[in-house]
Amino acid sequence: MSEPTVSSSLSRRGFLKASMTAGGALTLGFTIPSISSAQDQQESWQANAWLEVDKDNQLTLIIDRVEMGQGTMTGLTTLVAEELSTSPDAILTRFAPAAKEYRNPLFNMQMTGGSTSLAVAWTHLREAAAAMGWLLTSSAADIWQVPHRECALSQGHVVHPAHGKLPWSQLIGVAQHKKLPSDIPLKPAGEFRYIGKRNQRTDAAPKSFGQADYGIDTKLPGMVHAVVIHSTYIGGTLKSYSADKAKNSAGVIDVFPIAQGIAVVAEKYWQARKAALLVEAQWEPGETGETSSEDIFNHYRQLLDEDDAKVIQREGYPNRVRKNASQLITAEYQVPFLAHATLEPQNCVAHVTDKGVEIWAPTQAPDLAQVAASRVTDFSPSDVTVHTTFLGGGFGRRLIQDFVEEAAAIAHRVKRPVKLLWSREDDTRNDHFRPAAMHRMTGSIDGNGYPELWHHSIACPTLMDWIVKDAAPAMFAGMPKWTFGTLANVGLAAQGTLAPDDHSPWEGADTISYALPNLMLDYTKAENTIPVTYWRSVGNSHTSFAVESFIDELAHAANTSPLTFRQNLLTDAPRAKKVLNIAAEKAGWGKAPAGRYQGIAFFFSFNTWVAQVAEVSVSGTTIKVEKVTCVVDCGTVVNPEIVKAQMEGGIIFGLTAALYGEITVNNGQVQQSNFHDYPLLRMNEIPDIDVHIIDSEEPPTGVGEPGLPPIAPAVANAVFAATGQRLRTLPLKLSA
Template sequence: MENIQTSRRDFIKASGLATFGLALGISGFTRDAALKKITPAILRLEINPFIIIDTAGNITLVNPRPDMGQGSTQAVPSLLAEELEVSLEKVLIVQSDGMGKYGSQTSGGSSSVRELWMPIRKAGAAAREMLTSAAAKKWNVQVSECTAEDGKILHKATGKSLTYGELADDASKLEIPKDPKLKEAKDFKIIGKYNKRLDVPERVNGKAVYGIDVDIEGMVYASILHSPAIHGKVVSIDDSEAKKIKGVLQIIKTERTMPHRSSEAVAVVATNWWAALKGKKALRVQWDNAGYEKSLTTASYFAQTYEAAQKEGINFEEKGDFTAKYAAAKDKLQAQYETPFLAHAPIEPENAVVHVKEDGSVEIWAPVQGPDWALRDVCGYLKIKPEQVKINVTLLGGAFGRKAYHDFLLEACHISRELKKPVKVIWTREDDITQGPYRPGMLSHLQGFVEDGKITGYHHHAIGESIVSQVFKGLKDDEADPWLSEEISTGNNKYHFSSASKVSWTHVKTDIPVVWWRSVYASNFGWGQECFIDELAHLAKKDPLKARLEILPDDRFKKVLETLAEKANWDEKLPEGTGKGIAVFKSFGSISACCITVSKSGQGVKIDKVISVIDCGHYVNPDNVKAQTEGNIVMGITAAIKDGITFTNGVCDQSNYHQYNVLRLNETPAMEVYIVDSGAVPGGVGEPGLPPVAPALGNAVFAATGKRLRKLPFNITNLA
């Protein structure tokens, strides 16, 4: 088996799926191949950082946001193409390389379209105006007489036309307009319209290049043995058996560098991946776990969060004197809602190819969420300058936040620096799940009261580890975490509590590595917020929908909930043992609401249907909005009813998909997704559909069974 080199792409091709080609480039590999076809006589002119037009008429659009499945390879260039008046079928799309001229290049926080909506459109509009001005000058006519259409500038009065390629040289010499005129929404041809994802065929037929597909001449493979207790140190290495394996070249002590600390590890370097993996399994390493058997446990962590719930937190906001009014209230409630640590577990595990060369320069091929952040981290780690680094960003086979955390990339940098060879590091699934980083487990301590049948008081005390603190070291001891506090603030959720409201925070630290996970803190705190609002509605003897509408003065929130009520037929009479639950949450600039219907089944319930409504403002492609929301529904249900991550005696209890389950196709309920066209500024799409899912399910379970669930995950088949 040592000689078997079958890759994912070879397997797909051998399966008979490599039938259709695609002229749309995705990665740096496609870019380089395309540029080699251009003869030296042809000028490649950068109209602005995002648009390159050569004198033969070839158009290249630069996508500054890596694609991990969310569709940025089409969504972001669509903004350019709309204003440039070209169709995506006729252009080459390449990925940015981390250099500063492209601005922010990290895919995360559902930010691609909402942050680039104006800058990228302006880039396209500016290029269009420059090309139009160049044509008008050639023809000696007024700019107003010229129009852009399908990669050409037209002068309809005379029938003359010039391609962008013919105008590129002259246009590139003009000053870039600072305030170009943008198209009105009514004139959009691409934005807001259904368009086929042109990148899909390559992903099906095996042509698409993911990080795990990269094969560089002279490359060696490294499989890394990490400490089971994550932060353990190497005491001794017995590599005698590993060295006997054919293909094993070298065994070296290496390091895993995380934002909050570094750990030691051992790398087996081999001529092929199978040999490296076998060598890793043959290693015998003694670890010093530095007492983590006692301190690194989820049980002790959550015990600390529940202790903190009995004390005052640090105030983020308070309107009215909540403590006094809660003490005096007649009809009041308090409860704790818990969410577990979660792994990202993308289908493509962490991997990177790095070549640290003799001259100190570095070339990288990797599935990273942000080449700009990767460039920063690599330069900081190797102590080199940005101009010494070339980053080739591949497609990402899933990420959900994990691949913006560059420990795996820095491992490859360390090993390549030692060997002065291109090294391909691949984490196993076990590495991925047992080593983290994870979504932090969190606790919501909630209090509230009702007066005259209306919810008028509410306090959300958020408790747990802080990403701002652990990853960025940016939280003072007397400061409430601004990320999560803003997420649950009344300014974000728009609930108006007429008597008093409060948001507070307590920091409970852990050495379990944490980082953002799909929808970040919204997935933690939407669970508590929206289930507790239901509890208060029942205390007020109010229908949960009506109770929300009473305290939501915001028209956009109301429209989303009213649309949900209509599409889910909220007021219908349900048979015995069937229940519906709703939830609404705003995150990343978008408002999403969910209604789930469940019915009793044995000792548990069955999820019958999920209806989701999203108002994300202006969007690029409705099909992609629906696809991302469906993905959020699946991931949201998984987070509610499947396994969380737990640590016992310093070691993660889960190691692979058999212990860290995901929702299967046969378990997936019927889903419907509806978009509210508000025309507001663009919000996120990749994450906002997730936070309302778990609380909608929890509220549905209560409606069907009378059982109130406050801890995730729960066993949906056995609620006894």
């Protein structure tokens, strides 16, 4: 590549004058044309990473995604460090404010989710860092009066063989006046020093020494504490209440109703919590009425019996093959509602003044938090300042802003900073859950042992119904508050045209890697009054169970090894087949120790291929997962240990759901409340997990969620190998 030609007549004296009078920082927020829309390139650049060098030579990266344990902060810092040839340890980070510049271009909202943070930033953040590096080296070349190509970046300096080095801070005054060329190269992979090698987490030290501020840690002068008493019914409304005893309790400031329940405000948290026990409240059932889990699944089954499904995917002639098949193999798979169980319960600090609203919250979507706070105060979203903190787990739960809305409503009344903190019981019973779903599978095998029919029908709710009230106004920022309801309605009505289609119910089922000649995928929406939202791996968390369990059933019907059966269907999917083969090899497929049995599963989600072999033992009706071998192809690996940790975390999260996870409803009420009846996998139950990462030069893809989908079917398939029982309902329970 030829060297860019940039004219400059700046003398060394002029450089020194510019540097000294600049006085502030060099802040770059680059518009990267490669992801801009054709209509308005500059306006549509949303995933903008802002880099700042101050007069003390400190480089700061403003993180435009939240850090909830998935390693985003480390990954993004590594990308910048690589292009600027500086140690990641030398880069300070801070979370971005709610602003249009920081939107995720895949969602048109400032949202962290979908395992997209590193994938979206891979090219554009490196381009931003490379652009800053070019400005700095070009400025130094002007000062030294040397060719640009002779200058290099090194640990916060521009260096030259003959002239020594200059700190970036001394180049600020010159660099901020330069114009960027259009052809700045990125560092080639062969020169990577940090990408693929950097394993130390940027947030390890502050978290280890208690320096990382989570939402629950927020403290403000004059702050009071609040709890909310929620309805005992899902979506229930307040009929009447008596708060005389509570108001007379020590430290209590006020007790009053809000849209979501009854707020109790006190000087200290436990004063508010104890006073809440003294409030006598009567509740009216909501739209859910006296619904039970049994009612819900009976409704799903009825929907699947009706011939009114939306066809999502059709290949070949499935209807003809089905009619002429000599034998049909059918199975029905059922998965329950699931809670998120984030270890940091929902919390928010809100302060409403006559100038606006300030929010401190562990939210996955700061601009949605703006909308939520605006809705219950006298201010527009632009008057709401959101301070994003570290998150003690997200998993999609913190995309819903109910806790922010509650805190803002309370603060609007008491006119003091308010910290709202949910109890574990609040969090479990008032979650927005992973939807329950039912899958009906129909297949047939031809005379050569290959599947000739694959018909997959799904009934479950959609997620858009529950997030759109905040998402639509956030996407169309600047619209007056009175349009919020209309925007939400338009968003729902225009799915697939003006708004994205909600494909979460069939997510993963429409991208299976197997070669299936006659395929039908259809979906029936189940109207739902139980709050639902995104959950780690979203629709893949249940479609994978149905797909990979049924593939195993077809293999059994074909009298073929589950591994061989899958291999035969992956002839046109080399990356998928490689992942599957290596998983089988590393697990010692077919060579399990005595008393242990193996099951295999493979799934493609978030543009990442993952195969897992589960090794289980069974004692009576107790299933014990002894070992999991996991192989992942996620493109170029930026931080290997983070990839490994995310696979391990996804497997453990998925095992909790596979073995224990179940939210049940009776009489319109959630039956679970805490970890005694909604248990998580314990340390002594965690299997040996062996993770292998495929070397790749492809762009990086998601890692936060793809480790979860294969684990439940892998375990279920292993249990079948051990017992002959085909478990088609989660959580997995053996009959005596």
